[in-house]
Amino acid sequence: MIRKVRSHLSQNEGLIFEQSSPGKIGYQLPPLDVPAVDPAEALGAAQVRDGIEGFPEVSEVEVIRHFTRLSTWNYAIDLGMYPLGSCTMKYNPRINEAVARLEGLAWSHPYQPESLSQGAMEVVAHLEDALCEITGLDAITLQPAAGAHGELTGILLVRALLESQGNPRKRILVPDSAHGTNPATAGIAGYGVQNVRSNDQGMIDLEELSRLMDDDVAALMVTNPNTLGVFEENIIRATEIIHAKGGMVYMDGANLNALVGIARPGDFGIDVMHINLHKTFSTPHGGGGPGGGPVAVKKHLEPFLPVPRLKRLSDSLTWDYDVPQSIGKVRAFYGNFGVLVRALAYILAHGGPGLRNATVDAVLNANYIRHKLAPYFDLPYKRPNMHEVVFSDDRQAAKGVRTGDMAKRLIDYGFHPYTVSFPLIVHGALMIEPTETESKQELDLFIDAMISIAKEVEEETEKVTSAPHLTRTTRVDEVTAARKPIVRWKP
Amino acid sequence: MLAACGLTSADELFGQIPAEARIHGPLGLAPGISEYEIVDYFKAKSERTSNGYASFLGAGVYSHYRPVVVDTVVSRGEFLTSYTPYQSEISQGTLVTIFEFQTMICQLTGMDVANASMYDASTAVPEAAMMAVRITGRSRILVARSVHPEYREVQRTYAKNQGLPIEEFGYDAGTGQIDLADLEAKLDKQTACVIIQSPNFFGIIEDVKKAAELAHAHGALLVFTFSEAVSLGLLEPPRDADIVAGEMQSFAISPSYGGPFAGIIASKEKYIRQLPGRLVGQTLDSEGNRAFCLTLATREQHIRREKATSNICTNQALIALMGTVFMELYGKQGLRELATQNLAKAHYLGSKIKPHFSGPYFNEFVASANGKSPEAINEELLGKKIIGGLPLGKFYPELKDAALLCATEMTKRSDMDTLAEAFQQ
Numbered sequence: 082m083i084r085k086v087r088s089h090l091s092q093n094e095g096l097i098f099e100q101s102s103p104g105k106i107g108y109q110l111p112p113l114d115v116p117a118v119d120p121a122e123a124l125g126a127a128q129v130r131d132g133i134e135g136f137p138e139v140s141e142v143e144v145i146r147h148f149t150r151l152s153t154w155n156y157a158i159d160l161g162m163y164p165l166g167s168c169t170m171k172y173n174p175r176i177n178e179a180v181a182r183l184e185g186l187a188w189s190h191p192y193q194p195e196s197l198s199q200g201a202m203e204v205v206a207h208l209e210d211a212l213c214e215i216t217g218l219d220a221i222t223l224q225p226a227a228g229a230h231g232e233l234t235g236i237l238l239v240r241a242l243l244e245s246q247g248n249p250r251k252r253i254l255v256p257d258s259a260h261g262t263n264p265a266t267a268g269i270a271g272y273g274v275q276n277v278r279s280n281d282q283g284m285i286d287l288e289e290l291s292r293l294m295d296d297d298v299a300a301l302m303v304t305n306p307n308t309l310g311v312f313e314e315n316i317i318r319a320t321e322i323i324h325a326k327g328g329m330v331y332m333d334g335a336n337l338n339a340l341v342g343i344a345r346p347g348d349f350g351i352d353v354m355h356i357n358l359h360k361t362f363s364t365p366h367g368g369g370g371p372g373g374g375p376v377a378v379k380k381h382l383e384p385f386l387p388v389p390r391l392k393r394l395s396d397s398l399t400w401d402y403d404v405p406q407s408i409g410k411v412r413a414f415y416g417n418f419g420v421l422v423r424a425l426a427y428i429l430a431h432g433g434p435g436l437r438n439a440t441v442d443a444v445l446n447a448n449y450i451r452h453k454l455a456p457y458f459d460l461p462y463k464r465p466n467m468h469e470v471v472f473s474d475d476r477q478a479a480k481g482v483r484t485g486d487m488a489k490r491l492i493d494y495g496f497h498p499y500t501v502s503f504p505l506i507v508h509g510a511l512m513i514e515p516t517e518t519e520s521k522q523e524l525d526l527f528i529d530a531m532i533s534i535a536k537e538v539e540e541e542t543e544k545v546t547s548a549p550h551l552t553r554t555t556r557v558d559e560v561t562a563a564r565k566p567i568v569r570w571k572p
Numbered sequence: 573m574l575a576a577c578g579l580t581s582a583d584e585l586f587g588q589i590p591a592e593a594r595i596h597g598p599l600g601l602a603p604g605i606s607e608y609e610i611v612d613y614f615k616a617k618s619e620r621t622s623n624g625y626a627s628f629l630g631a632g633v634y635s636h637y638r639p640v641v642v643d644t645v646v647s648r649g650e651f652l653t654s655y656t657p658y659q660s661e662i663s664q665g666t667l668v669t670i671f672e673f674q675t676m677i678c679q680l681t682g683m684d685v686a687n688a689s690m691y692d693a694s695t696a697v698p699e700a701a702m703m704a705v706r707i708t709g710r711s712r713i714l715v716a717r718s719v720h721p722e723y724r725e726v727q728r729t730y731a732k733n734q735g736l737p738i739e740e741f742g743y744d745a746g747t748g749q750i751d752l753a754d755l756e757a758k759l760d761k762q763t764a765c766v767i768i769q770s771p772n773f774f775g776i777i778e779d780v781k782k783a784a785e786l787a788h789a790h791g792a793l794l795v796f797t798f799s800e801a802v803s804l805g806l807l808e809p810p811r812d813a814d815i816v817a818g819e820m821q822s823f824a825i826s827p828s829y830g831g832p833f834a835g836i837i838a839s840k841e842k843y844i845r846q847l848p849g850r851l852v853g854q855t856l857d858s859e860g861n862r863a864f865c866l867t868l869a870t871r872e873q874h875i876r877r878e879k880a881t882s883n884i885c886t887n888q889a890l891i892a893l894m895g896t897v898f899m900e901l902y903g904k905q906g907l908r909e910l911a912t913q914n915l916a917k918a919h920y921l922g923s924k925i926k927p928h929f930s931g932p933y934f935n936e937f938v939a940s941a942n943g944k945s946p947e948a949i950n951e952e953l954l955g956k957k958i959i960g961g962l963p964l965g966k967f968y969p970e971l972k973d974a975a976l977l978c979a980t981e982m983t984k985r986s987d988m989d990t991l992a993e994a995f996q997q
Contacts, residue, residue, distance in 0.1 A: 097672055097900050108639065108906035113913055114985040115920035120806055120912060123919055124932045128777055130808045135679045136904040144641060144900050148669070152650035155657075155665035159649030173653050176607050181828075182643070185618030190629045191830035192962050193622045194954070200620030201829045214600050226691035226831065229883045237733055265883035269702075271733045274878040312588045342599050343586055349593040367646075367890025368666040369656035369688070369850065371832035387729075409729035413632065413694035413722035414830025422614070429613060432604030444585045448577045465588045492662055497655075521573060552661040555858040559660075562855035562867040566844060568685050569675040570854075 082533060085161065085495030085526050091553045094150040097137045098570050107141040135572060154553060155368075156497045162523045166469045166500035166512025167260070167308060169338045169360035171443075174430065177364060177423035186422055191414040195399055201418065202398040205391055208375075208425045212356060215436070216337075217347025218377035222386045224416040228335065231355025231374025232266040232302075234387065237408045238353055238378060239300045239329045240270060241385040245406060250299035250328075256285060258309065258504045263302045263333060272299060279506055283309045283462040285319050294326050304333040305346070308504035308512070309462050310447065310469035312339075320350025329353060329382075337361045338516070339444060339468035342437025346377075353378045364423035373420035387411050442517035443468045446524060450513055453528045457535040461507050468516075474509035477538045482545050484509045487534050489556065490548035494530035626987040627959040630936040630978025631773070632693075632720050632799040633830065634822045636910075637982055642824040642897045646890055656850070656886060660865040661857075666889060667864035670852040673896045680801070680899075681816045682809030683838035688850035689892035690835030690884070693819030694723045697767060697797050698730035699848045699882055700817035700837055704765035704793040705736060706846050706881070712762040713738045714792070716750045718772035720799055721967040727767070737762075748776040748929025748938065750783060759790040767795045770810070771803050773967075774976065775918075775936035776929055784812035801895075802980075803934045805902075805911030815839045824898035825891055834888035834895055845871060848882030910981060917979040917988070924992035928974050936978035938964065938971065941995040946975035949994050956990055 120129045139147075156163070163170035181187065189201045209221050225231035236253065243249045253267035256277045264274040275293060280286035285303065294301075301323045306312045313319065320330045332346050332354035338361045340346070346354050358364050358373030366372075378386065388407045389400035400415075431439060444467050451460070451470040459475035474484040488498030488511075500512035515524060537545050549555065579585065586594070605613070627635060646652065650665060657663030657670075670688045677686035690696035701713050713731055715724055717740045724740070731738045741758050742751040750768055759766070766787040770778035780796060787794040796813035798804065801822040810816055820834040821827070837847060844851075845868065853867030871881045902910060914935040921937075928938040939961070941949060950960035965972030979988060 094668075096668065098675070101903075104905075106903060106905055107641075107901040108903070108910075110906070110909055110913060110981060113916055115916050115988075118912070118916040118919045120915060123915060124777060124807070124934075128808055128932060129806060130804075132904050132908065133679050133805070136676065136907070137900050138903045138905060139900060141641060141901065144897065145644065147900070148645040148651075148897065149648070151665040151668050152645075152648045153665065154662075154668075155650040155654045156659070156662035157650045158653035163655065165655060168655055170655060176610055178647065178652075180611060180614035182826075183614055183618040185621035185623035186614065187826040187828050188623070188635070189621045189829040190627060190633055190635075190827045190959070192629050192631055192633070193625075193627065193959055194950070197622040197625065197954075197959070198829070200617035203620070204614075204617050211601060217595075226695065227884075227886050229886070230691060230695070233883060237729070240733060261877050261880070262883050264878035265880040268878040268880070269730075269734070269883050271735060314588055314590055317590065317593060343595060344589050344593050345595055348595070349590075365652045365890070366655045367888075368651055368654045368663075368669075368893070369889035370886040371691075371834075371888045371891050372886060409732070410694075410722060410725040411729055412726060412831070413692060413720070416830070417832035418829040419826075419832050426610055426614065428601070429610050430604050430607070433599035433601035435604040436599065436601070441582045441585065445573055445577070445582065448579075448585060449573045452577045467585075467588075488659075489661070492659065497662065498659055549661050554661050554664050554861060554863045557660045557857045557863040557865045558855045559865050559867065562853040562865050563870070566851070566867055567854040568671075568844070568851055568867070569678050570671065 083494050084529065088551055091153060092150040094147060096570055097139060097147055098135065100139055100143055101137040103138055105138045105140050107139055107144050161495060162515060162519050162527050163497040164499045164513045164515050164527065165497065166514040167335055169514060169516055171363050171516035172518035173363050173365040174427065177426045180426050181419045181422040199397060202391060204422055204425055205415065206393065206398055208421050209391065211428050212375055212377060215341055216354060216377045217345025219380045220383040220386060221375055221377040223375045223421055224387045224412050225355065225374035225376055226412050226417050227370065227372040228355055228357045228374045229262040229266060230411065231376045232262055232333065233269055234376045234411045235331050235353045235355055236266055236270040238382050238385045239331065241408050242382055243299055251297045253299055254293055254301045256303065258283065258307050258506045259302060259304055260333060260335060282464055283311060283506060285313055285315060287315055287318055290319055290322050294322055294328065296326060298328050300329040300331050302331045302333060304335060306336045306339045306467045309471050310466035311464045312467055316349050335360065336468065339440065341440045343440050347379065353382055358420055358424040362424035362427045364420045371417050371420055373417045373424060439517045446515040446517060446519055449524060450515055450528060454531055457532055458511065469512060469514035471507050472511040473507050474511065478509055480538050480542050482538045482542060484511050486546045486548065490534050490545045491530060492549040493551045496527055496530060622959060625957050625959050628961045628977045628991060629959055631962045631976050633827045634800055634980055635827065635982050636802060636822050636980055638824045638826060639901050641901055642894050645897045646893055651890060651893060657866060660863060664864060667852050669893055669896050671854065671864050673892050674852060676899045677836050677838050680804045680809065681838050682811040683816050684841035685844045686836060686838035687847050688852055689887040690837055690849060691888060692831065692833040692835045693797055693799055693817060694726040696817035696835035696837050697723045698727045700795045700815045701727060701765055701767065703815055703843065703846045704795060707843060708764045708793060710762050710764035711736050713765055714758055714763055715740050715767045716769065718743045718750060718774060719767055719769040719797060720773050723797065747931035748774045749778050749931045752782060752786065756786055759786060759792060763790055763792040765793040765795045767797065769797045771800055771934045774929055774938045775933040776931035777807060777934060780810045781812050800934065802911050802914055805907035806915065820895040823895035825894050832888060832891050834891040846881060849884045850887045913981040917981065917983050921977060921979045921988045924988065925995045935980055936976055938974045938976055940974040945973065952994055958987055958990060960991065
């Protein structure tokens, strides 16, 4: 039975271009307080364009209605649980938004004098210190704009260190359970990729790792807890195998939400890692960005961090560009500062004990779901899980129903689907990450929905395979979209 | 809930972590504070910045008015707290806004296709160069020295690690435009692309057509970048370029000490399968209604892994949404009027302080004062609560006596008069 939602009216809305008509405006500019300038005269007629063809002409109320109507077609954390595994969709506190918009922070220019930037730089310094404490690492750059960007930065750091020792090496080891960004990053950083098969428990296979590790391997990229949500219990031994032959260990911090206050990567042998501020530290996902991907490192990688570094003088802060071994810049200016403000607000609100409590709740919520759903769904890997749990569609596949079908049916129950078909080492994966901000009531609604779907698979298969039924948009034809791409409106 | 999991204590949840990997004791972070205290903390930080100062800084980050409607829209939880729109049926809101963004970027730049946005221009430019390398099968990159110095630095970081040779070509000391002779001399059969910016870092408008002709004559692509998007309300778009990679910050994205911003990447239709990042396409749902979805994902990392066109897995959706709302509010008429106001303000300033270069400029220009360093002028202005222009010595030693001055629609005439006095005295 569907308990979380019932249908209501949904407003139709066309594209803005279809509402446009000449002369409508939605803006106001004050009169000029200087003499007008004729563009053709100032710039030369050839440099001046005609009106922008096709650009919309609409009023302010039309703009407001347009976006308000469109917004109601989205699912969001603000509407309920968003159990996308590996994405850490937790509640986004609004205080973060408020402080990021304070005039002095939002309107600070990156090139304004340092004497007028100390407040902004103090925010950066405070966050740097907090993240080093949380990860157990020695130094950090906040410059990378997102997780994948942080990965690239981290691998460039590894490359720079190895190069300084005379040989950048050729390959990066990536477990077959890794996120797709890991191998893509290794490729962009100029390395070959070698996949490392997981053992039958979905963990790093130490024998396989020893066999593959040689003087050509620059680094191992590892996610811990891994994409099954399981802590790599042999992580220390694995890092020793890599270190013994002069390699580095990179940790993808996507799953850091399972560790904060409990275990620190710096303490279990990690040399370098990125942190997803939009996941663990709840700066919002915003429909796919902006994020923040700070990279924390052990002492030996510090000389290579991007410029500028924030330098602490006795009575002030300064940006230091004099870092001879630095890999250079990976982004203009100092990173996604507005995202850093939000992450620091989150950390201040929780404090050390609060961050640890959040981790405990996140892991408890995932285990609660595991125990309630285990009778209904196949659990291919049985090791204890942390913040997320991965089932497979093995039982339902016997009825011809796949993980993607059940995900679509979950939409009718008022939830965003879990992560579908990932990690790749689980055939037909259902990857569920509830996060700590879901109440027991919301978790129980979700569990009931999943159990109800499992029953529908047995009794009303078609209802599941043709879902969703209650959305204003039914299943979309993605094949045609890719075959004949229409990626812009035309009159 | 613990009992339901068959556990008696929360600590058992972490039994799988070896003891030597565990933290023994609390994190060295203070206990949590209340909302009021958090506001207080950040207000104090906010006051220790440029709050209340007028500014003539541009140089890639511009002060433009942000219509109130922009934050009204992006504060809606349905946009703010959703994820990448993988599940089309419950993400049509985000998908439509991105489709409109892609369309308006095409209209603005004269390109055929645009993606859903990049981190910013400094990272979009190297992605465009990597596209050109894939398309041409060549490896050498030529960058104008008049491209934003920080974009060039990021480009160097990316190119170095891919073994792509990169070389710069100069600007004309008189006009401030690219030195076409230098460009021509450096073009060769290994050149994948030529990267230029207009208005360039000095605020000067380039002759894109000529640069494109030279690049194309040698089989290279022209990559065009811009940092001041408002200029496109007035300037001829870079139709002759092959790839455009630029910055949307001017479109209702606050300076925010350098980020988050949103970059764009757009190209000719034939290069669509080489674009990095997310793309939204139009299609139908099973009932025949128009619908939108992420498309051409086979370019991307989650499918192609190490063979992907880029490792990027997000766009800057919420920031791009700010730009989308801005473009729709200003529209065809407003963007032109806004650009014309910027032109008028900067040219008023240019009538008081002589520009260093003779080329046409949009809303910023380089200037120097006789016998006074830009640092000295700026020091003097700070006392009047004015932040002067950007001293150029750090990026261009040959221009150490000059500053880059910017005026936008927000710049007041009285502040420009004060600035001009400081230059003249």
